[in-house]
Every structure is written in C-alpha cells, then in structure tokens.
Amino acid sequence: MSKLQKSAWVNLGIMTILTVFCMLCFVFMAKNNAKGIDYIIICFIVGCVSAPLIYVYLKKRGIERNFDEREQLIYKRSFAISAVAMMAFLFALCTIPFFVVGGANVVKVLYLPLIFYSALFAAQFIHSMAIIIQCAMEEENG
Amino acid sequence: MGSEHLTNNIRRLRFEHGQMTQQQLADKVGVTRQTIIATESGRYAPSLPLAFKIAQAFGIPIEQVFQYDNESS
Numbered sequence: 277m278s279k280l281q282k283s284a285w286v287n288l289g290i291m292t293i294l295t296v297f298c299m300l301c302f303v304f305m306a307k308n309n310a311k312g313i314d315y316i317i318i319c320f321i322v323g324c325v326s327a328p329l330i331y332v333y334l335k336k337r338g339i340e341r342n343f344d345e346r347e348q349l350i351y352k353r354s355f356a357i358s359a360v361a362m363m364a365f366l367f368a369l370c371t372i373p374f375f376v377v378g379g380a381n382v383v384k385v386l387y388l389p390l391i392f393y394s395a396l397f398a399a400q401f402i403h404s405m406a407i408i409i410q411c412a413m414e415e416e417n418g
Numbered sequence: 419m420g421s422e423h424l425t426n427n428i429r430r431l432r433f434e435h436g437q438m439t440q441q442q443l444a445d446k447v448g449v450t451r452q453t454i455i456a457t458e459s460g461r462y463a464p465s466l467p468l469a470f471k472i473a474q475a476f477g478i479p480i481e482q483v484f485q486y487d488n489e490s491s
Contacts, residue, residue, distance in 0.1 A: 278450055278452055279450070344448070344449035344450050344453050345449070345453070345464070345465050345468060346449070346450075346452070346453040346456060346462055346464075347450065347452075347453070411452075414452065414456060414461070415452075
C-alpha cells in the first residue's frame, strides 16, 4: 500500500470519527437544551477526542508533503471530484426538504450543523474514496 | 495523465544498467515505485524535470529514454 493510500485511509478514519462525534455533540446539546456548564463539559470532551486526532492529522500532513508528482496529480484530481460532489450533496440536502416539506414550513435549527458536518464528511469521504479507487485501478492495470 | 504518444526505453535501460530494479530507479529519482511502473508502461507521462532525472540516472540524454511519436497524432 502506497503512502497516498495510507493517507486516504487515515483521513477517512479521522473524518468519520470527528463527524460522528460532532453530530452527536450537537444532538446531545439540542436534546438537553444545553446551557452554561453543559458547554464546558462538551468542550472538554471535544478537546480529549480531538487532540489525538489532530496529532494523527498533522503527522499525515507531513506524509502528504512527500507525495511525488503522480500522487499529487491523483490527490488534486480527487480533490476536484470531492468539491463537485460536495456541492451536489449540499444542493440535494438543502433543496430536497424544500420540495418535500414545502417552502412555508420550518426546520429545526439543529439540522444546520448536521447539514454542515454531513457535507464536510461527504467531501472527505469522496476525496478519500477517489484516491483509493484510482490507486486500486492503477494497481489492477499492472 | 495518459501518454498516448510518448514511448520510453526505461525497462530496457534498467536491464542494461545491471538489472536495476524499479525500486532502485525510483529511489534514484525520488519518486515511488508505482510512478516508475506507470511511466514504464506508458500510462503516465512524467514531468520534464522527472524525465531529465530518469535520463540522468541512466547517464544518457533524455531523447534516448523518451520518444514522442508524431505519426499517431
């Protein structure tokens, strides 16, 4: 497995954990109508979860700097694919409820951070998968 | 990324230079073995600096490593 593939898998793992965790935090705060001390507790938990993940992420950035030109090309192409996919995902996420629920209705504010994190996750997921698939296709071709 | 008109003699040159492995060539020019495999098989057209590095690794001019096929264009 090349450095590029390893980096993509690490990215996928980090982003999955962070996204699920952030979404859970927002759902927890919304359910408990969080105020004051709840935010301090959540900030502490976020810090505990984020610190090791940020460390892994920074190590990964060091690896990314050592990609060669072909890997950089795959990386950039995957980034372009993920940017387009994120826009499409965000468009679907924001417009489908409009047509389903109707323009005159309201949605909970809780959905706003959830939409943000799911769009972020979708972009990272597609970016990582695009890298993994491109590398796998190249290996398959010899 | 493809190189429809670009051919190369990397495989032959590797064997002429003491059975040099793809990994050894990759280490010499500072890329991954996968990049050498892709270049050798013609699936990837290297940048000009990398093409020069490969030629330098064999100690020959770049045109003896890479050839551009004008006829098929």
